[in-house]
Amino acid sequence: MPIHIAAEAFYNGFPNLPSWWTMLQVATVFAVVALLKWYSTGASNSSERNMHGKVVMITGGTSGIGASVTSNLAERGAQIVLLTHQPPSDMFIVDYIEDLRERTGNEMIYAEQVDLSSLYSIRQFATKWIDNAPPRRLDMIVLAAATLTPPGKPRVLTREGLEETWMVNYLANFHLLSILSPSIRAQPPDRDVRILFATCSSYIQSPPVDDGTVAMKQKEWSPSKAYARSKLALMIFGQAFQKHLDAYKRPDGMPMNSRVVFVDPGYSRTPGMRRWLTRGTLWGLAMYLSMWQAAWMLLKSAEGGAQSFLYAAMEATLGRGPGGKLIKECLELDFARVDVKDEKIAKKLWEGSEKLIERVEREEAVRRALEKKEFEELERTRTQTQTPAEKPGANKEAAGGGTENKKSKSRRQRKAK
Numbered sequence: 001m002p003i004h005i006a007a008e009a010f011y012n013g014f015p016n017l018p019s020w021w022t023m024l025q026v027a028t029v030f031a032v033v034a035l036l037k038w039y040s041t042g043a044s045n046s047s048e049r050n051m052h053g054k055v056v057m058i059t060g061g062t063s064g065i066g067a068s069v070t071s072n073l074a075e076r077g078a079q080i081v082l083l084t085h086q087p088p089s090d091m092f093i094v095d096y097i098e099d100l101r102e103r104t105g106n107e108m109i110y111a112e113q114v115d116l117s118s119l120y121s122i123r124q125f126a127t128k129w130i131d132n133a134p135p136r137r138l139d140m141i142v143l144a145a146a147t148l149t150p151p152g153k154p155r156v157l158t159r160e161g162l163e164e165t166w167m168v169n170y171l172a173n174f175h176l177l178s179i180l181s182p183s184i185r186a187q188p189p190d191r192d193v194r195i196l197f198a199t200c201s202s203y204i205q206s207p208p209v210d211d212g213t214v215a216m217k218q219k220e221w222s223p224s225k226a227y228a229r230s231k232l233a234l235m236i237f238g239q240a241f242q243k244h245l246d247a248y249k250r251p252d253g254m255p256m257n258s259r260v261v262f263v264d265p266g267y268s269r270t271p272g273m274r275r276w277l278t279r280g281t282l283w284g285l286a287m288y289l290s291m292w293q294a295a296w297m298l299l300k301s302a303e304g305g306a307q308s309f310l311y312a313a314m315e316a317t318l319g320r321g322p323g324g325k326l327i328k329e330c331l332e333l334d335f336a337r338v339d340v341k342d343e344k345i346a347k348k349l350w351e352g353s354e355k356l357i358e359r360v361e362r363e364e365a366v367r368r369a370l371e372k373k374e375f376e377e378l379e380r381t382r383t384q385t386q387t388p389a390e391k392p393g394a395n396k397e398a399a400g401g402g403t404e405n406k407k408s409k410s411r412r413q414r415k416a417k
């Protein structure tokens with residue numbers, strides 16, 4: 001083919017080219033597209049760390065940016081504990097883990113069921129984790145899970161009656177880390193433990209969080225406000241959690257070596273982002289698919305979004321000095337709001353969250369006890385009203401089990417004689 005083209009040009013000259021002006025216009029368009037794509041792709045992580053054998057607990061590791069972080073850390077030999085919505089026996093989780101093990105050549109990938117929309121589910125998992133003696137190894141916690149309500153959709157309450165975005169994006173992390181805190185503090189002093197919080201620049205637009213009660217009010221709710229507020233609360237809590245870790249006096253007198261790092265991955269093409277852009281509707285999905293070039297050009301891939309997480313996980317300088325830094329585009333940035341580091345606000349939010357969790361857990365415990373009692377009573381009345389034929393074991397007798405019983409009875413009688 002190239003020979004044909006060269007021969008054609010040699011014998012018949014070059015075909016007519018468009019005018020220089022047209023060529024300049026086309027070249028400018030290509031340059032703008034390339035520049036935009038280069039800009040939206042974002043920075044790449046160049047930091048490396050030996051992750052072999054390090055235990056990494058991760059939420060949101062089954063989708064989007066979290067999935068990419070999981071795969072990258074697993075490839076480097078980290079032991080992964082995925083906290084998943086579904087139980088480990090779920091077909092999707094089984095397939096997902098098998099595929100991940102095969103792709104990364106790492107067998108040390110497990111799942112534990114933790115529904116982040118349920119305080120009870122978080123407590124069940126976290127208490128089981130800290131009950132281990134000696135304390136289990138834990139090198140990193142990646143808090144990548146999040147949810148959002150697409151614009152135009154109604155406010156969602158969890159089974160426990162909490163606003164879903166607030167619960168999954170903020171309160172779940174507060175509850176999980178509060179319970180896991182002893183296990184984090186019990187890690188040896190030479191272990192560089194990192195807790196990565198996924199945040200988002202939307203926190204800058206958030207209304208104040210106060211003690212958190214505002215997040216439960218229907219009047220104060222809109223999808224974008226709820227999301228931004230949950231991220232701001234998460235950052236305020238993250239700073240307070242760092243102080244809580246720093247204040248701990250280790251029995252061996254060594255300094256604490258656990259650090260919180262906030263990571264803003266930048267806008268990326270993930271299932272979560274797609275849900276937001278499509279408004280969770282079919283027509284929205286059709287629009288998104290018809291304009292996929294725009295999404296491709298303006299948004300990072302999930303792998304691109306994972307870069308700042310990988311930097312936060314592996315950059316050596318983040319394992320020294322004070323914790324509580326914010327990373328975006330693999331660079332350390334300043335916080336855009338002063339309330340993130342305001343100790344008074346943090347105290348108010350911490351106490352408000354503790355109070356809310358205590359109240360909900362107490363109410364839920366009563367509800368579960370009542371449900372159990374009702375169920376047991378139902379079972380009792382059901383067995384009392386059963387005819388002998390309906391009773392358990394009756395079918396066995398009818399199917400010949402009776403003859404068996406008679407035989408064993410006569411055998412027993414003979415033995416007794």
Ligand SMILES: NC(=O)c1ccc[n+]([C@@H]2O[C@H](COP(=O)([O-])OP(=O)(O)OC[C@H]3O[C@@H](n4cnc5c(N)ncnc54)[C@H](OP(=O)(O)O)[C@@H]3O)[C@@H](O)[C@H]2O)c1
Pocket residue numbers: 059060061062063064065066083084085086114115116117118143144145146147168198199200201264265266267268269270271272273305
């Ligand atoms: N994508 C962006 O443009 C962007 C920008 C800035 C910040 N971020 C932040 O980066 C993080 C990752 O974003 P993403 O877009 O990659 O997320 P995503 O694709 O929406 O994935 C969210 C993950 O959270 C999990 N999750 C949701 N609800 C859960 C629950 N109740 N219990 C347990 N797990 C639950 C999901 O599990 P299931 O699939 O099983 O529900 C999924 O693995 C988030 O914190 C997000 O706020 C993202």
